[in-house]
Amino acid sequence: MSNQVASQPPFPIPNPSKGGEKVFDPFGELKIFAGKASHDLALRIARYLGVELARSETILFSDGNVFVRILENVRGRDVYIVQGTEHPVNDNFMELLFWIDAFKRASATQVTAVIPYFSYAKGDKKDEPRVSIRARVCADAIEAAGADRVLTMDLHSPQIQGFFKVPVDHLLAMPVLVEHFARKAIPDLVVASPDVGFAKQAYKFAQMLNTGLVIGNKTRRDHTERAEIFEFIGSVEGKNVVIVDDFTISGGTLIEMAHACKARGAKEIYACVTHGVFAAGTAERVQKSPIKELVITDTIAQRDPSVIPSNCVIVSVAPMFAEAIGSIHRRESVSRLFQGYEGVKI
Template sequence: MVLVSGTSNPILSKKISEFLDIPLVNPQLRRFANGEIYCEIEKNVRGADVFVIQSTCAPVNENLMELLIIVDALKRASAKSITAVVPHYGYSRQDRKSAPRTPITAKLVADMMTVAGASRVITMDLHAGQIQGFFNIPFDNIFASPVLLEYVEKNLDRSNLITVSPDAGGVERVRYYAKKLEADLALIDKRRTGPNVAEAMNVIGDVAGKDCIIIDDMIDTAGTLVQAAKALRKNGAKKIYAASTHPVFSPPAIDRIAACEELEAVIVTDTIPLSESAKQLSKIKVVTTADILAKAIHRTFNHDSVSSLFI
């Protein structure tokens, strides 16, 4: 097994390397004067099973192109298999035609990864499950729920807890958390008026006097999260928490979370590295996914079941 790290999330790559007790190979990545990316793999990978760890987070296009170039370099170096480990799958929200004459960019990214030479993809908490069908190669969608649930069970009072979905699309995800936590479920009726613009309307479910935890797959500009927290407080909720896998945190997310008095804490994972301003905000709690991803990599290498991690 050979572990190759891109530059998007070096801390997570290092943790995965430590869990597996396998040294990281850092490819020589350089930029030409016009911004073109040059890659050279200095380790011999001929006949090896290679795992490339790279989140396609901001800057999305740079990190995606870097991943494709690394995979192409490995393919041309005669690697036996190349597994792209993409903790955060960029462009995952563009999974269908939402309006006339619009692209399905998640499918385009899938095609590019396959053509570049990836023989398998491992990712975490896809925004839309149907993206798995865009690939004609094996695809594993790993869940971050074990580490998020572990944090909730250890740090929050579950006796008065209710799980909340910020929109109708996330109900299935939240129902899973509600079952594991033996908690009730509530739903926020969210209306979108434009990209990254959301207005929370009605709360469906009884949250009065309850401690609420809003569960989502990603937090981008935090507009939905803040509106949801305000709607819950208006309906009588006591303490309000949030849990999300991918801390995208595009501006002005950090400012919104900091200014939101209703939110007690926001629990996220390390699939995307935090900015310096996010690290300074005490409300934001980070749990690592390195253990789960390392186990998924190890089981893939040994041809063992990955789904058994969650059963």
């Protein structure tokens, strides 16, 4: 008897690129599952695609063990598990691995790990003696669990894609954030990067908004979140400034950069990051800072309103993830999502 899984019959699914028109998909049924960390985002993605969020459950036992269970048939299906790795990082990461394993054992045709926020991406190199390259260990674990591909957003270091042997689709929140500030039409605007490491992305941000760019340079004395801006390239005098970065935990880097801009004659200060991690005390620090508005995306579920600064605005990247999932499912290009942004190569 053959062990091959029979192909699924064509399945009607809305095609977002065709205005939601129902098309018969020759690649079979697409299923979106939600891990405990990213349920709300997964629900928004499913709604955008016009499909029901697939049924599943996650149980955390009293001894700390995580248990996951699929509550519907996935044999021969194209499965997407949406699970970020924010706090509690290790619990959420282990849950992701268990989901991947469960889908493979249930004979899903393709399992894509959709990781809106890949926390261990910060551990991308061996920059001091006798330390682990944590992002590489995580990549190996995701592959060993059986993931066929990975879909993620704004990795702290893009080279992490090379840690994987399976395909990685790396989305950028930049178009969504740019659109937010473009609608505001802020006069005399300049984009600022708080360090040289993010300068390349900040340059693309500035190109999209047709503004100038300034670059700060920060240093950290230890592994705490506190950063010090000690150099500054460019002028912000008489300008409104939007500080851009990939994530913030304590708000320290953004706040230090905001103070540096104010000290050099800047007018209003805005900031935006993809991932609002928000450790305890961040909300109060950001609210008391010169930052008028902090814009983040919904890659991380903000379940406790008290951790969100009152001057924070959340924009959704669910449509971008949904479009990417639709493209992967239909074997179409994902890079098309970044076309039409003033010729800037993202």
